[in-house]
Amino acid sequence: MFIALEGLDGCGKSTQLRALAQRLQQSKMDPVIVQEPGGTPVGEEIRHILLHREELKMAPLTELLLYEASRSELTETVIRPALASGRWVLTDRYSLSSVAYQGYGRGLDLRLVRELNRIATGGLDPQMTFLIDVPVEVALQRKGRARDRLEGSGVEFYERVRRGYLTEISRISGGVLLDGQKEIAALSEEVWGYIRPLVAAPS
Ligand SMILES: Nc1ncnc2c1ncn2[C@@H]1O[C@H](COP(=O)(O)OP(=O)(O)O)[C@@H](O)[C@H]1O
Numbered sequence: 001m002f003i004a005l006e007g008l009d010g011c012g013k014s015t016q017l018r019a020l021a022q023r024l025q026q027s028k029m030d031p032v033i034v035q036e037p038g039g040t041p042v043g044e045e046i047r048h049i050l051l052h053r054e055e056l057k058m059a060p061l062t063e064l065l066l067y068e069a070s071r072s073e074l075t076e077t078v079i080r081p082a083l084a085s086g087r088w089v090l091t092d093r094y095s096l097s098s099v100a101y102q103g104y105g106r107g108l109d110l111r112l113v114r115e116l117n118r119i120a121t122g123g124l125d126p127q128m129t130f131l132i133d134v135p136v137e138v139a140l141q142r143k144g145r146a147r148d149r150l151e152g153s154g155v156e157f158y159e160r161v162r163r164g165y166l167t168e169i170s171r172i173s174g175g176v177l178l179d180g181q182k183e184i185a186a187l188s189e190e191v192w193g194y195i196r197p198l199v200a201a202p203s
C-alpha cells in the first residue's frame, strides 16, 4: 500500500503520520515513511532551497519543477523499491500538493501540473490519500510563527490552496476527507478505521 497525507501546513499531517506508523508497527509491519519535498540526498537540498531560502525569489514554474525534481528522485530511488519489496510507504505530501499549491495556489495551468506529476512519478499514485482539512486561520495558528516561502504569500494564497484540495479530494480515487479540527486521537482512530481492514490478518 502507498498512502499519502495531505493538507495545509499545520493541519496535522506529521502528527497523524506518526500515529499511523505506530499502529502499523504494532501490527508487525515496517512501513517506509517519507516526506516531500525531500527524503533523498538531492531532495533534501531541494527542500532547503524551497523552504529555507526565502531570499531566493523564483518564478512559479521554477518552483513547480523543483518540487517535481524532488518527487521524481524520491519515487524512483525510495518509493518504488520499497513497494517492490512488499513494504508499505507512507508519505507526508505527494502529487496532490503540487496540484493544490502550484496549481490552485500559484495559478499554474492544472493540466501542466498534472502532466509534470505524471512524468515525475511515472504514473504512480497513492492508493489512499487522506486530506486533513482545517480552516486557514487554524493551520497558521498551529504553525505558530514559523515562516517560509509559502507562508510569506498571504492568506488568500492559502484559501485558494484549501479550496483546491477540497475540490480535488472528492475526485481522486482513494481520496478521504478528514475534519482536521477533531481531536488528534479521534482523527487517528478514523484513519485507522480505513487502514485496519487492509492490513493482512496474521497467519
Ligand atoms: N487534531 C488536532 N487538534 C489540535 N492540534 C493539532 C491537531 N493535529 C495536530 N495538532 C498540532 O498542530 C501542530 C501542527 O501539527 P503537524 O502534525 O506538525 O502539522 P503538519 O505536519 O501538517 O504541518 C502541532 O503542534 C500539533 O500538535
Ligand SMILES: [Mg+2]
Pocket (backbone or CB within 6 Å): 013, 014, 015, 092
Ligand atoms: Mg509536518
